[in-house]
Amino acid sequence: MNILLVNPETPCTFWSFRNALKFVAKKSSEPPLGLLTVAAMLPKDWSLKLVDMNVTILKDKQIQWADYVFLGGLDVQKESFKLIVNRCNKLSVPVVAGGPMCTMDHSEFLGVDHFVLNEAELTLPQFLEDLQNGLLKRVYSSSEFPDLTKTPAPMWELLDFKKYATISIQYSRGCPFNCDFCTITMLNGRYPRTKTASQFLAELTALYNLGWRNGVFIVDDNFIGNKKNVKNELLPDLIEWGRQRNYPFDYITETSINLADDEELIDLMVQAGFNSAFIGIETVNDTSLAECGKTQNLKRNMTDCVYKLHKKGIKVSGGFIVGFDSDPATIFEQMIQFIQNSGIVTAMVGLLNAPKGTKLFQRLKSEGRILSAMSGNNMDGSLNFIPKMDYKKLMAGYKNILDTIYSQKEFYYRVKSFLKTYNFHNTGIRSITWRDIQALFKSMFILGMLERGRIYYWKLFFFTLTKHPEKFALSITMAIYGFHFRKVIQSI
Numbered sequence: 001m002n003i004l005l006v007n008p009e010t011p012c013t014f015w016s017f018r019n020a021l022k023f024v025a026k027k028s029s030e031p032p033l034g035l036l037t038v039a040a041m042l043p044k045d046w047s048l049k050l051v052d053m054n055v056t057i058l059k060d061k062q063i064q065w066a067d068y069v070f071l072g073g074l075d076v077q078k079e080s081f082k083l084i085v086n087r088c089n090k091l092s093v094p095v096v097a098g099g100p101m102c103t104m105d106h107s108e109f110l111g112v113d114h115f116v117l118n119e120a121e122l123t124l125p126q127f128l129e130d131l132q133n134g135l136l137k138r139v140y141s142s143s144e145f146p147d148l149t150k151t152p153a154p155m156w157e158l159l160d161f162k163k164y165a166t167i168s169i170q171y172s173r174g175c176p177f178n179c180d181f182c183t184i185t186m187l188n189g190r191y192p193r194t195k196t197a198s199q200f201l202a203e204l205t206a207l208y209n210l211g212w213r214n215g216v217f218i219v220d221d222n223f224i225g226n227k228k229n230v231k232n233e234l235l236p237d238l239i240e241w242g243r244q245r246n247y248p249f250d251y252i253t254e255t256s257i258n259l260a261d262d263e264e265l266i267d268l269m270v271q272a273g274f275n276s277a278f279i280g281i282e283t284v285n286d287t288s289l290a291e292c293g294k295t296q297n298l299k300r301n302m303t304d305c306v307y308k309l310h311k312k313g314i315k316v317s318g319g320f321i322v323g324f325d326s327d328p329a330t331i332f333e334q335m336i337q338f339i340q341n342s343g344i345v346t347a348m349v350g351l352l353n354a355p356k357g358t359k360l361f362q363r364l365k366s367e368g369r370i371l372s373a374m375s376g377n378n379m380d381g382s383l384n385f386i387p388k389m390d391y392k393k394l395m396a397g398y399k400n401i402l403d404t405i406y407s408q409k410e411f412y413y414r415v416k417s418f419l420k421t422y423n424f425h426n427t428g429i430r431s432i433t434w435r436d437i438q439a440l441f442k443s444m445f446i447l448g449m450l451e452r453g454r455i456y457y458w459k460l461f462f463f464t465l466t467k468h469p470e471k472f473a474l475s476i477t478m479a480i481y482g483f484h485f486r487k488v489i490q491s492i
Contacts, residue, residue, distance in 0.1 A: 001043070001047070002046070002049075003066060003068055003069075004049050004050075004066035004069045005048065005049070006035075006052075006053065006071050008080035009054055009080040011076065011079075013377050013380075014348050014350075015029070017165070019488075024439045027054060027055035028163060029164070029166060030168045031167065032052055033154060033170060034072050034099055035072050037155075038098070038124065040152035040153060041121070041124050041152060042128075049062065049158070050159070056163075063088055066093055068095070071098075071099075072097070072098060073099050073100075073101045074100055075101050075374060075375065075376025078375075078376065081097075081101070081109070082109070085110075085111040088111070089111045095114075096115075097112045097114070097116070113138070114127060117141040118142045119142070119173070121146035121147075122142040145188065145189045146193075153206055154169075156210055156212075161210070166214060166217045167214070167215075168217045168218075169207070169218055169219070170219050170220060171195055171218055172193060172220045172222075172223065172229075173193055173220070173221075174190060174225060175190065175222040176191070176225050177222070177296055179292055180358060180359035180363070182355075184222075192225030197233045197237040201241050204216070216252075217251075219253075221254055222256050223254060223277075224256065224259055227265065231268060235268040235272050238273075239268065250273055250274075251269075251276075253278070254277065254278040254279070257297055258296050266309065266313075269314065270312060276314065277309070277314050278317040280318075281319060282320060283321060283327070284331075284335060285326060286298060288326040291324055291326045292360070302338070303338065310422045310423070312423060313422070313423045313424065315418070319350075320339070320347060320348065322350075322351060322398055322401070323383065323387050323389070329393070331397070332397035336404050340405065345415050345418050349379070349398070350379050351382070351394075353375075354370065355374055356374075364385045369386040370384065379402075379489070380491075406482065406486050407453070411486075412459065412460045415475065415478045418478075419464060419468050419475060422471070422474075424470055424471050440476055443476050443479055446483065447483055448461070451483070461475075464476075
């Protein structure tokens with residue numbers, strides 16, 4: 001068999017960092033980990049090729065080479081996904097599709113020959129067996145959750161590493177919490193399943209042996225969901241693994257805010273090389289938190305939690321939402337004040353949307369408030385339901401948040417506040433590359449000469465050089481991120 005694995009194109013979004021990647025001559029922030037893992041589950045004598053449309057063009061001759069095109073996708077990639085299916089149909093090449101978007105609702109995707117849904121460890125073997133026996137079905141699904149200790153290592157060798165800013169890897173699936181707007185527990189369950197420490201380290205070793213020496217994104221929806229395994233098994237071994245190799249990777253991941261409650265866990269993560277975590281803060285209004293079931297964020301001082309993580313060496317990227325039924329008219333100003341005071345530089349503020357199948361979707365549907373399917377883009381300004389707040393007031397308040405926190409004045413102020421608080425840990429030796437030098441000079445030219453408000457860039461530039469020189473590279477990186485964020489909000 002000749003199998004072509006295709007990752008659809010992702011439009012320019014908050015998390016694509018597309019405008020920032022140009023500074024470091026990279027094409028994509030991360031590779032398609034799901035397809036790489038599926039590739040490792042296919043028969044060893046099959047010929048495999050990967051086309052990630054975020055880093056290269058998909059050509060007709062590549063489709064025609066394949067016996068089957070394997071296609072993954074997220075909601076935000078829906079339009080590209082449909083175009084790929086259409087191209088395959090015209091060239092008479094069958095399509096096998098899976099991933100989160102199809103698993104949540106595959107009924108709208110015409111032209112797909114076979115759906116391999118849910119987690120591929122369970123459904124892909126059924127497809128392969130039926131393929132061998134000539135008895136293929138259209139849909140393969142499972143209500144069970146697989147044992148991750150049997151999951152193979154991703155086929156990193158299919159990648160062109162030079163095109164990516166970070167490499168993705170996974171330790172666990174599932175989350176113990178159950179926020180009503182979130183699809184994680186529907187897709188992966190509420191009991192976080194983990195790989196073994198030796199299994200995870202073997203994957204890191206494979207990356208190391210292939211020459212990767214940059215950031216590693218542990219894509220778990222909640223890395224500390226199974227705190228016992230993370231704290232007692234993985235992190236001690238990961239610290240030793242890094243020490244033996246002079247800590248070749250910096251790690252970023254996603255966690256819940258209760259990480260701030262466990263100083264020992266924070267310290268272990270920092271020792272292992274973690275320096276950043278995305279945390280869903282969502283809202284500063286407790287009534288809205290209770291409304292959506294975000295119980296882990298209640299009854300705590302969120303600003304103090306963020307400060308604590310920054311001081312310990314974990315940079316917090318925050319997810320925020322407006323549009324809850326319980327949001328007061330003052331929510332917009334409250335959100336601005338919290339983001340500015342907390343020093344969260346990377347603050348993704350989106351409008352609430354209801355993914356199909358979630359508790360939120362079911363409630364809004366029963367109330368006759370659902371309008372359409374969600375776009376999957378956290379910051380395109382779209383709503384898929386009728387909000388309780390007046391729509392025009394909601395949109396005006398939302399736009400005001402973005403225009404304020406990503407104006408140069410407020411953004412650079414926030415970067416400086418963060419740098420004053422953040423306790424920088426430099427594990428391992430990071431050699432300066434030619435790309436680093438290029439990025440610096442590009443930032444000086446574009447942000448320091450061409451962009452309006454450039455005075456704020458130079459104030460940050462010299463503030464960091466004189467007050468926090470060890471954080472200079474981080475400071476410039478954040479300035480570049482700010483440029484990307486400003487470009488994104490211009491289209492809202």
